[in-house]
Amino acid sequence: MTNMVRRTALAAAAAMALLVGVHGAQAAGPEIVEGPGYLPECFAPWDADTKFMKWEAKEGPYRIALVNGFVGNTWRIQMIQTAKVYAESPGIKEKIKEFKIVSTGTDAAAQLGAIEDFINQGFDAIVTIAVSPEGFDRVIRLADRNGVVIVPFDNTLDTDKVMQVNEDQYQMGKMSGEFLVKEMGKTSGKILEVRGVPGNSVDRDRHQGLRDALEAAGDFEVVEIVGNWDTGTSQKATADALAVHGRFDGIFTQGGSDGTVRALMDAGHPFVPIAGEGENGFRKQIAQHAKDGLKGLSYGQSPGLAAISIKAAIAALEGNTMPQMISVPIPVADYTNLKDGENYWSDLTDNFFTPNEFPPCDVNIKAVDIMAKTAENVE
Amino acid sequence: MNDLRLRLGQNLGLLLAIGLFLLFWLVYNGLHPKGFSTAVLIQNANESFVIGAVAMAQTVPVLAGGLDLSVGAVMTLVNCLASVLVNGSGWQMVLGILVCLAAGTLAGWVNGAVVVYGRIQPIIATLATGAVYIGIALFIRPTPGGEVDGDLSWALTNDVYEFCATYGLFDDGEAAWLAPFAWIPMPMAIMLLVIFLIWIPFRNSVTGRGVYAIGSSEGAAYMSGVRIDRCKIAAFTLAGFFAGLGGLYLALQTSSGNADVPQAGAYTLNSIAAVVIGGTSLMGGSGGAICSLIGAMVIRAISFNFRIFDIAPLLQPLFEGIVLLGAVSIGAARVFRVKNRLELLG
Numbered sequence: 001m002t003n004m005v006r007r008t009a010l011a012a013a014a015a016m017a018l019l020v021g022v023h024g025a026q027a028a029g030p031e032i033v034e035g036p037g038y039l040p041e042c043f044a045p046w047d048a049d050t051k052f053m054k055w056e057a058k059e060g061p062y063r064i065a066l067v068n069g070f071v072g073n074t075w076r077i078q079m080i081q082t083a084k085v086y087a088e089s090p091g092i093k094e095k096i097k098e099f100k101i102v103s104t105g106t107d108a109a110a111q112l113g114a115i116e117d118f119i120n121q122g123f124d125a126i127v128t129i130a131v132s133p134e135g136f137d138r139v140i141r142l143a144d145r146n147g148v149v150i151v152p153f154d155n156t157l158d159t160d161k162v163m164q165v166n167e168d169q170y171q172m173g174k175m176s177g178e179f180l181v182k183e184m185g186k187t188s189g190k191i192l193e194v195r196g197v198p199g200n201s202v203d204r205d206r207h208q209g210l211r212d213a214l215e216a217a218g219d220f221e222v223v224e225i226v227g228n229w230d231t232g233t234s235q236k237a238t239a240d241a242l243a244v245h246g247r248f249d250g251i252f253t254q255g256g257s258d259g260t261v262r263a264l265m266d267a268g269h270p271f272v273p274i275a276g277e278g279e280n281g282f283r284k285q286i287a288q289h290a291k292d293g294l295k296g297l298s299y300g301q302s303p304g305l306a307a308i309s310i311k312a313a314i315a316a317l318e319g320n321t322m323p324q325m326i327s328v329p330i331p332v333a334d335y336t337n338l339k340d341g342e343n344y345w346s347d348l349t350d351n352f353f354t355p356n357e358f359p360p361c362d363v364n365i366k367a368v369d370i371m372a373k374t375a376e377n378v379e
Numbered sequence: 380m381n382d383l384r385l386r387l388g389q390n391l392g393l394l395l396a397i398g399l400f401l402l403f404w405l406v407y408n409g410l411h412p413k414g415f416s417t418a419v420l421i422q423n424a425n426e427s428f429v430i431g432a433v434a435m436a437q438t439v440p441v442l443a444g445g446l447d448l449s450v451g452a453v454m455t456l457v458n459c460l461a462s463v464l465v466n467g468s469g470w471q472m473v474l475g476i477l478v479c480l481a482a483g484t485l486a487g488w489v490n491g492a493v494v495v496y497g498r499i500q501p502i503i504a505t506l507a508t509g510a511v512y513i514g515i516a517l518f519i520r521p522t523p524g525g526e527v528d529g530d531l532s533w534a535l536t537n538d539v540y541e542f543c544a545t546y547g548l549f550d551d552g553e554a555a556w557l558a559p560f561a562w563i564p565m566p567m568a569i570m571l572l573v574i575f576l577i578w579i580p581f582r583n584s585v586t587g588r589g590v591y592a593i594g595s596s597e598g599a600a601y602m603s604g605v606r607i608d609r610c611k612i613a614a615f616t617l618a619g620f621f622a623g624l625g626g627l628y629l630a631l632q633t634s635s636g637n638a639d640v641p642q643a644g645a646y647t648l649n650s651i652a653a654v655v656i657g658g659t660s661l662m663g664g665s666g667g668a669i670c671s672l673i674g675a676m677v678i679r680a681i682s683f684n685f686r687i688f689d690i691a692p693l694l695q696p697l698f699e700g701i702v703l704l705g706a707v708s709i710g711a712a713r714v715f716r717v718k719n720r721l722e723l724l725g
Binding site for chain 2: 065077084112131
């Protein structure tokens with residue numbers, strides 16, 4: 001034990017000596033402090049046990065990098081566009097000297113390499129969607145030494161050593177379950193659950209939330225199928241389930257929600273209460289068919305999380321006290337408050353994610369603005 | 380003089396790959412705020428090691444004329460295994476590392492045995508065994524996680540100096556004779572050891588030359604008395620070892636294991652690209668593991684530049700693809716220069 005401590009101390013001392021030689025400046029990473037944190041209406045702590053962190057304040061403007069993993073679905077593209085537009089919006093633009101985006105694909109070595117590279121380049125903050133919930137120890141160690149703030153969001157890390165930003169996935173499942181029970185108006189029945197990509201923590205948490213809500217409310221039979229958060233897959237799986245099981249009293253779909261509804265319509269299944277994601281197509285369907293019984297709830301894992309993460313990174317660099325795990329309020333709408341041109345757009349395509357803006361965080365980039373000028377943003 | 384020209388001519392693909400690598404890497408370092416420093420070199424070497432090892436793995440079966448679609452899967456399998464085994468006391472770790480490398484080698488041997496004794500096309504055989512290996516990896520590690528010794532992981536992903544300092548070797552790395560080597564990143568040192576202790580002896584052995592002979596012309600090799608079965612099995616076994624080495628290093632780098640199926644697929648595809656860029660013929664018989672290592676470094680060096688230049692994020696894959704396509708096309712351009720198409724077969 002002492003040997004290990006000695007070795008670690010030696011390694012740390014040697015590394016420090018090396019880093020002083022190479023980099024000059026020194027920093028030790030965030031301090032754990034008492035709350036409350038900065039701007040709590042936007043940066044809400046996850047729960048009562050969430051720690052608070054404080055970095056040494058740095059002079060702006062800052063250099064910030066976004067290290068994305070997989071790219072190639074609408075959500076990720078919308079996320080990148082949102083980040084770009086946000087970094088150039090007034091109030092933020094002045095605080096950012098340089099903003100870089102790279103996508104490394106589903107390759108852990110490349111993503112870790114890119115993060116380390118940006119640390120070497122002297123960037124002040126790195127926001128990232130982690131390709132794996134584990135494995136970032138080395139870059140976190142390097143970031144702390146160099147006073148760099150790393151902010152994982154969406155797919156977060158299983159660690160409490162960095163500041164992270166996400167929406168509460170468990171809560172999404174739970175509110176969906178409660179909504180279904182309320183709209184069905186009974187305490188038993190058959191429910192179809194369309195799940196997401198297997199093995200993912202988001203899928204696990206939403207599923208658990210739904211099940212807990214249903215179990216608390218009564219005695220429901222749940223049929224589970226896998227839709228991979230993809231419109232086509234979800235449509236096909238739903239069609240199969242309808243063919244086998246006949247009739248459901250309520251539906252929960254994690255994503256590709258418009259596909260689920262389309263399968264329902266194709267099969268001639270009567271409209272039933274449904275809870276799902278925030279695709280524009282899904283909200284269009286709810287608005288159109290709510291009076292026929294498609295009473296829908298639409299929550300959204302927002303691509304705007306990228307913008308909030310950038311804002312959180314800047315706040316941390318300015319020396320504010322921040323929660324270690326930031327819970328962003330879930331943007332949610334149901335059939336009673338859907339409004340064309342406000343939280344869905346009947347004249348636009350189905351496949352973008354409607355919830356994009358977060359007024360409490362001063363993130364006011366509407367999905368429609370971004371997806372409308374996609375072409376010019378790619379230039 | 381003629382001898383030199385002949386040798387250069389035979390290694391045109393490799394020279395081209397080295398040129399491309401230097402171009403991208405020097406531009407990157409030149410514009411990097413900390414260009415040509417140890418920190419950047421360590422980062423580059425860390426990022427390139429796994430793909431380099433997997434590319435070397437792909438090379439050996441390709442030299443014998445067959446593709447190995449299971450290299451990414453073997454890498455992932457060993458990665459998951461290492462996240463369970465490589466921790467605890469010193470001896471446990473050494474044993475864990477040996478078991479990991481042995482597991483990779485065994486997986487490769489199974490590939491070879493299926494191809495040779497099952498008489499199945501390598502591309503189909505390894506597609507199937509790859510699925511099996513991914514299955515085992517998922518069984519070992521259904522969710523990402525595990526633990527790899529933190530000290531070992533830190534020591535092997537830094538430079539030689541840091542390695543010695545961590546383990547108190549050679550006056551904590553301060554020994555005067557060590558100074559000229561202290562800056563070398565550990566992944567680079569390991570790769571050099573593997574090349575000199577394993578790849579070059581293999582290439583010069585009778586079995587190794589047999590692999591090249593099979594790739595050139597299996598019939599001729601058979602008539603010349605090359606032991607075809609043994610050489611083929613050896614080629615796949617060595618591939619398993621290299622892929623296992625990559626998986627082990629990935630575990631050290633991430634201090635965890637992850638049975639990530641898309642990642643395994645991406646590594647397999649990139650390994651084939653690296654082989655082609657390095658100048659190894661997909662028909663077999665010419666090229667080598669070092670060429671593919673350079674090819675892998677070219678792939679990495681292209682993406683290094685995305686972090687320096689302002690290239691629109693959604694155009695980066697397109698740009699990378701165009702550069703790779705260009706690199707491969709230049710390598711294939713010698714087709715236009717030959718006077719007699721039969722020469723291509725020689």
